[in-house]
Amino acid sequence: MRTRHYKEIHRPVRSPGRGVLLGSLVAALAVGLLVLAPDLFDRADSGPKALELTAQDIDPETTTVAKTLLKQNQLSPSVLPTLLIEARQKLSSNELLEAENALHRSRISPALAPLAKNLADDLESGKAAAFTIWLEPDQDAKGQAVDIRLDGVELGVFDMSSRSAITLVYRTGSRSRIQLTGANQSPTVFRAETASSEARTRRLQIGKNDFWDLIVR
Secondary structure, three states: OOOOOOOOOOOOOOOOHHOOOOOHHHHHHHHHHHHHHHHHHOOOOOOOOEEEOOOOHHHHHHHHHHHHHHHHOOHHHHHHHHHHHHHHHHHOHHHHHHHHHHHHOOOOOOHHHHHHHHHHHHHHHEEEEEEEEHHHOOOOOOEEEEEEEEEEEEEEEEEEEOOEEEEEEEEEEOOEEEEEEOOOOOOOOEEEEOOOOOOEEEEEOOOEEEEEEEOOO
16 A cells, blocks of 8 residues: 655745735724714814904994993993903903903993003094904704804804894904804804805804904904
C-alpha cells in the first residue's frame, strides 16, 4: 500500500482592500454623528445673520417723541436700551448700579445725565434716530417665542405667532450684536427684516442661542 503524502498548503493572508477600509471609516463616522446628533441638530441653521438699518427704516414719530422727552429730562421706551448699553460701557460700577435703578423707573440719574444729553444732541443733529425692525411670523410658529437681547441688554420675550416690531433709537454708523435664545420646547423659526435686509434662524431649541449682527448705516 502506498502512503500518500499531503503537502500543507499555506495561503497568504490578504490585507483588507481599500473598499473595506473605506467602509469601516464611513461606519465609524456614522457612529460619531449619531453620538453627536443631539448637539448638532439642536444648533441654529447657517442662514443670513445680519440686519442693516438705513434711512428707510426710520420711524419719524418715535424719533420726535424721544428727542422731545430727552430735552425735558424724560425718557421714552425707545431710548432705554441705548442708554443702558452706553452706561455699561462708560460708567463706574457704583454709577452703573444707580443708573440701572433709575432706568428701570424711566428716570435719569446724575451720572446718566451727560449720556442722555449727548443722545439728545445726536437726535437733534440727525446722527441718531429711532429705527424699526420687523419680526415676521412663521406659519408653524404657534406658541413659539424668542428671548431677544441687544448687546447684552434684554429687550423681552417675543411671540412669533404674529407680526411685531422693535423700534429703538440707534446712532448712525453703529454696530450691535443681537442674541436670540429659544424660549419654548419646540424648535423656533425666527425671521426679521428691514427695508434692505433679512435675517433668519430656522431651528432654535429652548435655551440655545443664535447671534446676528446689526449694522446702522
